[in-house]
Amino acid sequence: MAAGKGRIGFLVNPIAGMGGPVGLKGTDGLAEEAIAMGARPRAMERARACLDLLSKERDAILFFTASGSMGESCLEECGLDYKVVYSALPVTSSRDTIRTCQAFLDEGVDLILFCGGDGTARDVAGIAGSTPILAIPAGVKMHSGVFAASPQAAADLVIRFLNGELNLRDTEIVDVDEELYRAGILQTKLYALAKTPYLPVLVAERKRIYSSDQEDEFKDQIALFASEFMRDGSAYIIGAGTTTSRIADILGLEKTLLGVDVVKDGRLMITDASEQDLLELLDRETRVMIIISPIGAQGFILGRGNQQLSAEVIRRVGIDKLIIISTPHKLAEIPYLLVDTGDEDLDESLAGKRQVVTGYRIAQMKDTLAASRL
Incomplete structure (x- = not known):
């Protein structure tokens, strides 16, 4: 590895966002049902849109990732330099996300870049500690403040962060109770605070509910x-x-x-x-x-x-x-x-x-x- 390369932990939640088009309002615990209803994976497509732009900086970044659909496949397709630090199970779960992030911390990454929704954000933030995290939006509901406005915005933020152009901010990781959500009740809960590279416009604010x-x-x-x-x-x-x-x-x-x-x-x-x-x-x-x-x-x-x-x-x-x-x-x-x-x-x-x-x-x-x- 060349001196001075940015060290990015990269993971994809392969099932993120599948429940949205079929009206499930989330995919946590319902991946098989979403597939049976005709849902197709979309997270890898969103991840590739970000990595395609980061490939312009391929000589300046070393990625750490999980095997297969949790990151390796996308990085290989985009021709990026990477090291697999966790072997994911064929059917992935939050346990794989947590163990992958622990492997990232063991490698001393500068930033964890993940592709998913609020559930993935909860898992990543729960173990990231002081390591900055940034999300490529691919979920159904994205209420937390770590999501870039788009996959392209995520790439821009990563490059600016590695160039030392951005400050970090503390942001709230929130999620909804999906069973209540499917019943038409929006009840959010604060799960953690996380540090994220921030630039107004490029990072989405936490959703607000107005009432008066x-x-x-x-x-x-x-x-x-x-x-x-x-x-x-x-x-x-x-x-x-x-x-x-x-x-x-x-x-x-x-x-x-x-x-x-x-x-x-x-x-x-x-x-x-x-x-x-x-x-x-x-x-x-x-x-x-x-x-x-x-x-x-x-x-x-x-x-x-x-x-x-x-x-x-x-x-x-x-x-x-x-x-x-x-x-x-x-x-x-x-x-x-x-x-x-x-x-x-x-x-x-x-x-x-x-x-x-x-x-x-x-x-x-x-x-x-x-x-x-x-």
């Missing part, structure tokens, strides 16, 4: 307006969140708070839809719209917590058929809207000024950016 009487008033105004324009005979795909769920309340429907539902002519057509459900809907319906709301503090409207709205679904509906809704306070707290569908061309086409409904017949314009371009 004024917020509720604006949600009611937005919902009332939506209940009126939704009488046009179109099928409306309604994304997750408290703002969108208020629309269902106004219509007298029982929406899944953290899922994606479909409403037409005042009735619930599909509850807790998967990506496949939505594609089948698009085979039947010619007029379809999508209503979504940004994640508080983060600004993501696509690619976080609503992977059922895949790139294929969005393309078939049409990018001009997206209706974005947000209370004024939430919108003011985010500098711009972000999209990370996994399809960079689609993300670019979604970028630009987009209208956001913020009240009854009231809207604001907000810049929308492709997360990969940050």
